Structures are given as C-alpha cells and as structure tokens.
Amino acid sequence: MPTWGIVLSIVGALLVGLVAGFFITRAWFKNYLKKNPPISEAQIREMFRQMGRTASEKQIRQVMASMQQAK
Secondary structure: OOHHHHHHHHHHHHHHHHHHHHHHHHHHHHHHHHHOOOOOHHHHHHHHHHOOOOOOHHHHHHHHHHHHHOO
16 A cells, blocks of 8 residues: 555544544533533522522522523
8 A cells, every 4th residue: 555545544544533532522521411410409509698698499490490591
C-alpha cells in the first residue's frame, strides 16, 4: 500500500473515532444528567433560606417545573 493510502486510512480512522466518541459521550452525559440533575429541591430550599425566606412546597415545585421547561 502506498504511503498516501496509509496516511489517508489513519486520518479516516481518527475522524470516525472522533465522531463516534462525540455521540457516545453525548448520550452518556445526557443519561447522567437525567439520573443526577444539576440542582435538587433541597438545594432550592437552601437558596430560599439563604435569602431569608421560607419557601412553600408550591414555590419549590414551580421552580423545579420552570427548570424542566428550560431544558
């Protein structure tokens, strides 16, 4: 096989690996975020508490729902 064929094969394999790696990592990360959301209800309660407010359960649910819609 000529030298240019070897180089082309290596470059092609790298491109295929990069594309496959991107999509695999993207799917894994989406699944991870679905199982472990970046913010929880306890964290929202704590934010309200730090602002000097006591949040009702309705307010907590509203904040969580607005975060879900923002996705």
